[in-house]
Amino acid sequence: MTPARQVLADLQHIQNQIAHHAPLDDILSAIIDMVAAQLSDASVSFMLLSPEDNTLSVVASHGLSDTYCQAAQQVPVGPNIASCGASAYRKKIVITPDIEADINWHTFLPLTRAEGLVSCWSAPVLSVDDTTLGTFATYYRDIREPTQLETTQLMQAANLVALAIARQQDRQAVQRQEQRFSSLFTQQHDAVFEMDLTGHFLNTNPAVTRLIGFSPEQLVGVHFEKFVVKKDYARTQEAFEQACLGRPQYFDIDVYNVQQHILRLHITNLPIIVDNKIVGVYGIARDVSAQYQQEAELRLLQRGIDASRNGVVMADASVPELPVVYVNAAFEEITGYSKAEAVGVNCRFLQGEGTDPDAVAQVRLAITERREQQVTLLNYRKDGTPFWNLFSLAPVFDEQGECTHFVGIQQDVTRQQENEEKLRFQRTHDQLTGLLNRPSFEFHLNHLYHHSPDAQQIRVLVMNLDGFKSINEGLEHYVGDCLLQAVAERLTSWLQPEDYIARLGGDDFGILLFKADEDAVAQAAENLLTLLSRPFVVNEHVLHISASLGISSFDSKLHDSSELIQRAHVALHEAKLQGRNIWQCYTGQISAPTLEHISLRREMFEAIEEQQFVVYYQPLVDARTGEVRSLEALIRWHHPERGMVPPNDFIPLAEHTGQIISIDQWVLRQACLDTVAMNASRPHAQSVAVAVNISPIHFRRAGFVNEVQQVLAESGLAPYLLELEVTEGVLMSGADTVIKQLDALRHYGVRVAIDDFGTGFSSLSYLRQLPINKVKLDRCFIEGIDHQRDSAAIVQGVITMAHNLGLQVVAEGVEAHAEWEDLTRRGCDFLQGYLFSRPVPLIDVMALPNRLPV
Numbered sequence: 001m002t003p004a005r006q007v008l009a010d011l012q013h014i015q016n017q018i019a020h021h022a023p024l025d026d027i028l029s030a031i032i033d034m035v036a037a038q039l040s041d042a043s044v045s046f047m048l049l050s051p052e053d054n055t056l057s058v059v060a061s062h063g064l065s066d067t068y069c070q071a072a073q074q075v076p077v078g079p080n081i082a083s084c085g086a087s088a089y090r091k092k093i094v095i096t097p098d099i100e101a102d103i104n105w106h107t108f109l110p111l112t113r114a115e116g117l118v119s120c121w122s123a124p125v126l127s128v129d130d131t132t133l134g135t136f137a138t139y140y141r142d143i144r145e146p147t148q149l150e151t152t153q154l155m156q157a158a159n160l161v162a163l164a165i166a167r168q169q170d171r172q173a174v175q176r177q178e179q180r181f182s183s184l185f186t187q188q189h190d191a192v193f194e195m196d197l198t199g200h201f202l203n204t205n206p207a208v209t210r211l212i213g214f215s216p217e218q219l220v221g222v223h224f225e226k227f228v229v230k231k232d233y234a235r236t237q238e239a240f241e242q243a244c245l246g247r248p249q250y251f252d253i254d255v256y257n258v259q260q261h262i263l264r265l266h267i268t269n270l271p272i273i274v275d276n277k278i279v280g281v282y283g284i285a286r287d288v289s290a291q292y293q294q295e296a297e298l299r300l301l302q303r304g305i306d307a308s309r310n311g312v313v314m315a316d317a318s319v320p321e322l323p324v325v326y327v328n329a330a331f332e333e334i335t336g337y338s339k340a341e342a343v344g345v346n347c348r349f350l351q352g353e354g355t356d357p358d359a360v361a362q363v364r365l366a367i368t369e370r371r372e373q374q375v376t377l378l379n380y381r382k383d384g385t386p387f388w389n390l391f392s393l394a395p396v397f398d399e400q401g402e403c404t405h406f407v408g409i410q411q412d413v414t415r416q417q418e419n420e421e422k423l424r425f426q427r428t429h430d431q432l433t434g435l436l437n438r439p440s441f442e443f444h445l446n447h448l449y450h451h452s453p454d455a456q457q458i459r460v461l462v463m464n465l466d467g468f469k470s471i472n473e474g475l476e477h478y479v480g481d482c483l484l485q486a487v488a489e490r491l492t493s494w495l496q497p498e499d500y501i502a503r504l505g506g507d508d509f510g511i512l513l514f515k516a517d518e519d520a521v522a523q524a525a526e527n528l529l530t531l532l533s534r535p536f537v538v539n540e541h542v543l544h545i546s547a548s549l550g551i552s553s554f555d556s557k558l559h560d561s562s563e564l565i566q567r568a569h570v571a572l573h574e575a576k577l578q579g580r581n582i583w584q585c586y587t588g589q590i591s592a593p594t595l596e597h598i599s600l601r602r603e604m605f606e607a608i609e610e611q612q613f614v615v616y617y618q619p620l621v622d623a624r625t626g627e628v629r630s631l632e633a634l635i636r637w638h639h640p641e642r643g644m645v646p647p648n649d650f651i652p653l654a655e656h657t658g659q660i661i662s663i664d665q666w667v668l669r670q671a672c673l674d675t676v677a678m679n680a681s682r683p684h685a686q687s688v689a690v691a692v693n694i695s696p697i698h699f700r701r702a703g704f705v706n707e708v709q710q711v712l713a714e715s716g717l718a719p720y721l722l723e724l725e726v727t728e729g730v731l732m733s734g735a736d737t738v739i740k741q742l743d744a745l746r747h748y749g750v751r752v753a754i755d756d757f758g759t760g761f762s763s764l765s766y767l768r769q770l771p772i773n774k775v776k777l778d779r780c781f782i783e784g785i786d787h788q789r790d791s792a793a794i795v796q797g798v799i800t801m802a803h804n805l806g807l808q809v810v811a812e813g814v815e816a817h818a819e820w821e822d823l824t825r826r827g828c829d830f831l832q833g834y835l836f837s838r839p840v841p842l843i844d845v846m847a848l849p850n851r852l853p854v
Helices: 003-019 024-038 066-071 084-090 103-115 148-187 206-212 230-244 289-307 329-335 357-368 414-428 438-451 468-474 476-494 518-533 562-577 592-609 647-657 660-680 704-715 728-732 735-748 765-769 789-804 817-825 842-847
Strands: 043-050 055-062 094-096 119-126 132-140 191-195 201-204 249-256 262-274 277-287 311-316 324-327 373-380 386-397 403-412 459-466 500-505 508-513 536-538 541-543 546-553 583-585 613-622 628-639 643-645 689-693 722-727 751-757 774-777 808-811
Touching: 003 024, 003 148, 024 043, 024 055, 024 132, 024 148, 043 084, 055 066, 055 084, 055 132, 066 103, 084 094, 084 119, 084 132, 119 148, 132 148, 191 206, 206 262, 206 277, 230 249, 230 262, 230 277, 262 289, 311 329, 329 403, 357 373, 357 386, 386 414, 438 500, 438 508, 438 562, 438 592, 459 468, 459 518, 459 562, 468 476, 476 500, 476 508, 476 518, 476 536, 508 518, 518 546, 518 583, 546 562, 562 583, 592 628, 592 647, 592 660, 613 660, 613 842, 628 647, 628 660, 643 647, 647 660, 660 689, 660 704, 660 842, 689 751, 704 722, 704 735, 728 751, 735 751, 774 789, 789 808
Parallel strands: 546 583, 628 689, 689 722, 722 751, 751 774, 774 808
Antiparallel strands: 043 055, 043 132, 094 119, 119 132, 191 201, 191 277, 249 262, 262 277, 311 324, 311 403, 373 386, 386 403, 459 508, 459 546, 500 508, 536 541, 613 628, 628 643
16 A cells, blocks of 8 residues: 555544544554654654643653653643643644754753654644644654654644544533433432423433332333323323423323322423424423322311301411401401401401400410410401400411411300390390399399398388289280280389399289388388379270289398298288288288298299209000000109199199299190100101190280290101190180181191090080090099999090091090990090009100000
8 A cells, every 4th residue: 555545544544533432542542653654763642731730741652662751741831841841832833853952851851862862843732722732742863854744744643633632522521411411310309201202201210210100111112191190181281292392381280100199290391402403302290299288278278267257367476566467358247347457457456445454464465375365355346336256366386386476266256145145134034024033033132131231121022913814814915914014114113223123923023122111111112002003005905903012121030031022922912811902011920821822932933943843744545455645744843842742732823923834835845855755766656646734824825826836846846746735714715816826736737635624614516616636534524434324424425526526535534444445435535544554754654565554
């Protein structure tokens, strides 16, 4: 091969090495070998520049000893440093024909002499930006200067070295960049993945596996659709397509992990751009499940707070003034202040003149002590109207245990407070007249009796209206109620501020006079009688009434203040006996019957308050089968000292005092509740009804039907399981009103029976007019029916006529088996009496079998 061809071949070989990224040492060796071949008598070296210390060191050579190369290390760069140092400094070829004669080589002469070097030609190796990379030099052992060709060859070699170094630096830069990216990709805490333009995974970092559990092998080549929850697929596809168009995307979606659990991820999609062309999409995923759940809970909490009917206010605890930082809509609605008006100021603007300072002090102390507190405050709305605020305060602590805020919950309890006031009033006052009731009257009397230094000046007056019963029954109960209210108003206008007046029950009134001597009491009694003698106008009625008064005074021998009321009742009783419309002082003489009457009257009030009454039940059985079909509710009084008080002893008295209404109401409600409880443990087909006796006074009372409906609604008892028993006297007085009441009850589904039928009237014709369901034959007709022909005829007649009118018949007081058989033969429907069961408490009646043996 000719020398020229050889040079071309060597150049081609070196260029191929550079193009194929051969190691730099190999390329440098090839360049040096080529130059050595071209300049056969030359020694060749390449010295690499170290930028750190600006020195040159031999890194490749030909024809030079190891000793020389080792010595030629870290040669300084400078204008007067041999040939190579000067060339690197000047960035020009430096030709030294005679080393011995060149002062710049003076320091290196021992080295060159030992190596036998006489001449040196050095060319700088420069990068494209004219940065010195090193020097390329040839050495000779005789004095020589280069020809033009040799200079060209030297520069050509230097350029080849520069090209090789530049390529290596570029490759190293790319490798470093790739390593940085690989480190970022691999070490990134967030999951990073690469997708092609079709949405298939090309590469994933380890964080992807940590996040969703799938390995890179399981992911590469798979479309992202496989992992996205269906509801979010369209959204994900849209974001991917936008990224493919060069638009970065940020969105949240739900995906499945390897266990098919759902994770909430925040996704970033970025286009991959190479040579101004989008070739794929990068994805970055971060698990925001906990954050999403927390935000969802916060949103739910926010909605809950916003939807709350209670006002919520939050104050900044880090500022001494505790400014409000948040209020909800309910706060605005309750107070009338907008959020803009409330935020930034202390919420004491809700307080006013009527706000209890003690309650405010409790709140302030709780704030100081960083603890919860609940108080009821009187606050004021923006328009000045007051409202009662049940205010609950709670501190909010951060992770370090520091109190950062206070949360206050406002509950508008104005209506509740008003209801409580009404309840307190109802507990202490009579509902009809608004006067004090008997317990409150006794409380005030007892307090003055035991705590006042002027107790000896206490006077108690008990007043009863003469002839009130005839007005109440003759003109209906409503007129009687209006009259009692008018009397109460007149008495109240007469009363002095330090005195008390009460309705003790029925048409009885109590008056407590304080600091009144005997003359003043006598004058007061006369004034009261005169006061009540003036006529009362009630609707279209002009009513004239009088009153009787009983008076008692303090006595050191009294054991208790209640004896003052008892003595006043005794005196009242005496006034009634003396002709009425007079007053009588207690004289100390009292008969046993009067005392019994007075005591029983007072104790009956206590019985109602202390719930001493109980309900017993007596079954009504089917005359043919003995099956229990219903129960009659019968009141009993368990007196704590007297024991069982017979109904005949207190029912008439209760009717006289008007207490029978309260007793009737209690029995009706309790019987309905008990019946619901009994039927809950029985099959539906064996449900029993309950019969309740209603007094004439109560039955004729306005609103009686509404009372029955309310009790049924509250107890849950079906109307058809309730039967009301009334006497003949009720049905025969005020027939039109009675029939209207009965029609309303029947329409509602409640049944009605006539109790003690046949004892008051001989005619049965009025039965056709009454919407009733049942008649009950009194015991006086049943006793001895099997051998007394008169009783038997009456019973048979009643049964026959009742059945013809579509009514059922109950025989009361059945005590003998022969009576049962006779009544069954005559077609009587139901039987009641000791033969089957005495009246027993609820627990015992629930234990009775459905069919009673006799």
